[in-house]
Amino acid sequence: MSTNASTSICILVTYDREIRAVFIGFPLDKSICVKYYIYMSKKYNEHPELEKSEIIEAIPQACADETAAVEFFEAQRWGDSPRCPHCDDKDVYQIKDRDGTRNKRYLWRCRACGEQYTVRIGAVYEDSRLPMRHWARAFWRACSSKKGVSAREIQRDCQISYKSALFLMHRVRFAMTPVSNSGRKLRGTVECDETYCGGRPRPGSGPHKRGRGTKKVPVFAMVERNGDIHRRVVPNVTGKTLKDAIRECVNKKARIITDEFKSYRGIGKEFKGGHAVVHHGVHEYVIGDAHTNTAESSFSLLKRGLVGIYHAVSKEHLPRYVGEFDYRWNTRRMNDGDRTALAIKNASGKRLIYSDQQNSAR
Numbered sequence: 001m002s003t004n005a006s007t008s009i010c011i012l013v014t015y016d017r018e019i020r021a022v023f024i025g026f027p028l029d030k031s032i033c034v035k036y037y038i039y040m041s042k043k044y045n046e047h048p049e050l051e052k053s054e055i056i057e058a059i060p061q062a063c064a065d066e067t068a069a070v071e072f073f074e075a076q077r078w079g080d081s082p083r084c085p086h087c088d089d090k091d092v093y094q095i096k097d098r099d100g101t102r103n104k105r106y107l108w109r110c111r112a113c114g115e116q117y118t119v120r121i122g123a124v125y126e127d128s129r130l131p132m133r134h135w136a137r138a139f140w141r142a143c144s145s146k147k148g149v150s151a152r153e154i155q156r157d158c159q160i161s162y163k164s165a166l167f168l169m170h171r172v173r174f175a176m177t178p179v180s181n182s183g184r185k186l187r188g189t190v191e192c193d194e195t196y197c198g199g200r201p202r203p204g205s206g207p208h209k210r211g212r213g214t215k216k217v218p219v220f221a222m223v224e225r226n227g228d229i230h231r232r233v234v235p236n237v238t239g240k241t242l243k244d245a246i247r248e249c250v251n252k253k254a255r256i257i258t259d260e261f262k263s264y265r266g267i268g269k270e271f272k273g274g275h276a277v278v279h280h281g282v283h284e285y286v287i288g289d290a291h292t293n294t295a296e297s298s299f300s301l302l303k304r305g306l307v308g309i310y311h312a313v314s315k316e317h318l319p320r321y322v323g324e325f326d327y328r329w330n331t332r333r334m335n336d337g338d339r340t341a342l343a344i345k346n347a348s349g350k351r352l353i354y355s356d357q358q359n360s361a362r
């Protein structure tokens with residue numbers, strides 16, 4: 001940081017090492033600059049989503065105009081170096097009409113393999129007949145709303161059928177969901193907990209339980225303190241199921257925190273950090289830094305979305321909704337533009353066909 005009192009220019013370096021020059025009309029002394037620097041770096045550290053984003057500026061145009069939408073997807077997928085999706089060669093060019101404008105189907109051609117292609121090839125939108133501007137809107141809405149966006153809203157915004165909107169959103173969700181458990185394992189302090197998702201039991205269906213022992217679908221969460229989350233729909237909550245999930249997703253050096261549920265017993269032996277237990281049964285919720293509040297607040301967000309936005313989610317499709325919420329949680333420190341761009345990047349190399357959606361299982 002440097003100051004120059006005569007011209008009153010203050011150069012600030014923020015947490016992302018971007019240099020900001022701030023011009024102020026009155027002479028500055030060093031202490032004001034230091035205070036302002038601390039204030040600004042704190043502000044952007046706490047709210048990185050407030051950073052200005054070129055992507056957010058470009059999206060409304062992409063939602064309104066097909067050419068802008070195709071160019072937006074091309075830029076997100078290939079950046080400055082477009083490639084052939086068939087042979088990965090860089091020697092490619094856009095096919096132009098006689099008047100010099102882009103081909104109506106937005107075709108590219110590869111000189112290496114001679115194939116023609118568009119930005120759709122090899123991505124979740126490959127077989128879709130929907131215009132790319134609807135895809136842009138779906139990705140944007142799904143990535144910028146904290147609790148997701150319903151197919152009905154997309155149906156009205158894009159003026160397409162409900163069936164198309166539902167399928168569109170399922171594919172957006174599929175793009176957001178990470179490929180199995182390919183990411184890094186959770187480290188440090190990892191909270192584990194389960195919840196049960198599903199609607200209110202129908203009248204006359206007999207007695208029903210809340211919490212453990214219910215007939216609803218269990219969702220198991222493992223969440224790294226100040227880090228990523230990994231949730232999955234599980235067939236049951238036996239020790240074997242839950243411990244297998246923990247072994248698969250959590251680094252061996254981590255410390256596990258759970259409640260007193262018997263399925264977690266003995267897991268501490270396998271992890272260097274041990275196993276801390278909070279006894280919810282006797283109203284013990286926090287001991288030092290041992291609590292499962294992060295996992296529980298993640299469930300709260302998931303349930304608010306399932307109840308308030310989606311209303312009813314079938315057992316078969318629940319994993320994909322959970323994947324969507326996980327994606328937003330894991331990218332919470334990004335701004336909406338970067339989150340949308342990353343989802344679009346994840347969409348390439350993935351395919352989901354209609355029959356897969358019908359018998360979807362993650």
Ligand SMILES: [Zn+2]
Nearest residue numbers: 084087110113
């Ligand atoms: Zn090629």
